[in-house]
Amino acid sequence: MRRAQSVFSTLLSRNLLTSSSAATAAAAAAAERTLLRPALYSTATTSPRSRWWSSPSPPASFPSKSVPVGLAGALSFSLTLVSAADAKEPPSPELLPKDVVLYQYEACPFCNKVKAFLDYYDIPYKIVEVNPLSKKEIKWSDYKKVPILVVDGEQLVDSSDIVNKLSHRLHPDNSVVDEEEAKWRSWVDEHLVHVLSPNIYRTTSEALESFDYIAKHGNFSTTERFAAKYAGAAIMYIISKKLKKKYNITDERAALYEAAETWTRALNGRDFLGGSKPNLADLAVFGVLRPIRYLKAGRDMVENTHIGEWYQRMETAVGEPAGIKA
Numbered sequence: 001m002r003r004a005q006s007v008f009s010t011l012l013s014r015n016l017l018t019s020s021s022a023a024t025a026a027a028a029a030a031a032e033r034t035l036l037r038p039a040l041y042s043t044a045t046t047s048p049r050s051r052w053w054s055s056p057s058p059p060a061s062f063p064s065k066s067v068p069v070g071l072a073g074a075l076s077f078s079l080t081l082v083s084a085a086d087a088k089e090p091p092s093p094e095l096l097p098k099d100v101v102l103y104q105y106e107a108c109p110f111c112n113k114v115k116a117f118l119d120y121y122d123i124p125y126k127i128v129e130v131n132p133l134s135k136k137e138i139k140w141s142d143y144k145k146v147p148i149l150v151v152d153g154e155q156l157v158d159s160s161d162i163v164n165k166l167s168h169r170l171h172p173d174n175s176v177v178d179e180e181e182a183k184w185r186s187w188v189d190e191h192l193v194h195v196l197s198p199n200i201y202r203t204t205s206e207a208l209e210s211f212d213y214i215a216k217h218g219n220f221s222t223t224e225r226f227a228a229k230y231a232g233a234a235i236m237y238i239i240s241k242k243l244k245k246k247y248n249i250t251d252e253r254a255a256l257y258e259a260a261e262t263w264t265r266a267l268n269g270r271d272f273l274g275g276s277k278p279n280l281a282d283l284a285v286f287g288v289l290r291p292i293r294y295l296k297a298g299r300d301m302v303e304n305t306h307i308g309e310w311y312q313r314m315e316t317a318v319g320e321p322a323g324i325k326a
């Protein structure tokens with residue numbers, strides 16, 4: 001990794017000497033952050049305690065599953081008949097936040113995790129697409145990563161922490177910790193996200209496909225956009241090989257398929273890990289996979305594993321995005 005970073009810094013500083021390519025290098029660096037950094041440096045961050053979500057009870061969770069797995073499996077046939085509308089869990093309107101703004105990068109897995117939660121609960125939110133180069137949209141914040149969620153004026157940071165706080169707010173009476181759900185949420189942050197980068201930058205054409213997506217959806221200036229796509233793809237192709245080493249991944253596709261099958265096995269015949277409705281683990285897995293689902297890595301994953309049916313159910317359950325571009 002160190003080597004990869006030094007290759008990258010050399011490239012960067014060399015380019016900075018010629019002002020014409022400065023934008024290229026800087027844009028590449030910024031684009032790289034949108035999908036690479038999360039896998040590299042994701043750290044749990046504690047946000048300042050907020051006024052009205054703080055509570056002595058443990059982080060929000062859903063009740064423990066008491067239904068024996070076999071029964072849940074037998075039930076799942078009829079559960080698949082439940083319509084998307086029924087699958088949602090509408091919170092009481094008075095608990096819903098009034099004004100929600102999400103600062104994000106469109107392709108960032110952690111941001112998509114938060115969005116899956118907001119979309120599932122039909123919480124309307126404004127999206128501010130942050131320019132990963134200047135980050136001027138979050139200049140006001142001491143916390144320099146995304147996602148940042150501002151809820152009725154209150155700043156929340158770190159995707160899992162944001163979800164805990166929102167979930168606690170929507171289900172204030174729910175203090176039972178579901179260990180299965182917690183275990184799989186950690187699996188997403190500690191394992192699944194690390195498998196993604198080596199896969200989406202696996203070959204030069206996949207790296208270009210990924211950066212085409214990042215460049216199209218990111219908040220870049222015209223020059224930055226072009227630069228980000230080509231320089232970003234080239235650099236990430238190299239860095240993803242180093243990432244494989246760091247996380248002991250020999251065959252990145254095998255690791256992705258294995259993760260998908262591991263998750264599918266965890267469902268154990270249930271429609272969702274949460275049973276008939278998605279829980280926070282379902283929303284987390286779905287969220288981080290959403291930006292890669294229609295890239296080659298995601299298409300291959302669905303073709304070569306059993307995750308597709310669950311993914312489809314999640315798309316239906318989560319429904320239409322509730323976000324409005326600022």
Ligand SMILES: N[C@@H](CCC(=O)N[C@@H](CS)C(=O)NCC(=O)O)C(=O)O
Pocket residue numbers: 033034035037038039041042043044045105108109110111132144145146147157158159160
């Ligand atoms: N643990 C954090 C990780 C957040 C994170 O690493 N975000 C990336 C983008 S996906 C980021 O903002 N990196 C810093 C940068 O762009 O400079 C979370 O779950 O929210």
Ligand SMILES: *[C@@H]1O[C@H](CO)[C@@H](O)[C@H](O)[C@H]1NC(C)=O
Pocket residue numbers: 127128129130131136137219325326
């Ligand atoms: C992109 O950045 C500009 C300038 O900071 C900001 O005003 C705009 O809201 C951002 N675009 C989106 C789609 O969020």
Ligand SMILES: *[C@@H]1O[C@H](CO)[C@@H](O)[C@H](O)[C@H]1NC(C)=O
Pocket residue numbers: 246247248
């Ligand atoms: C990778 O493997 C090496 C040696 O086999 C080990 O020391 C290291 O802790 C492993 N790293 C991870 C992230 O599993």
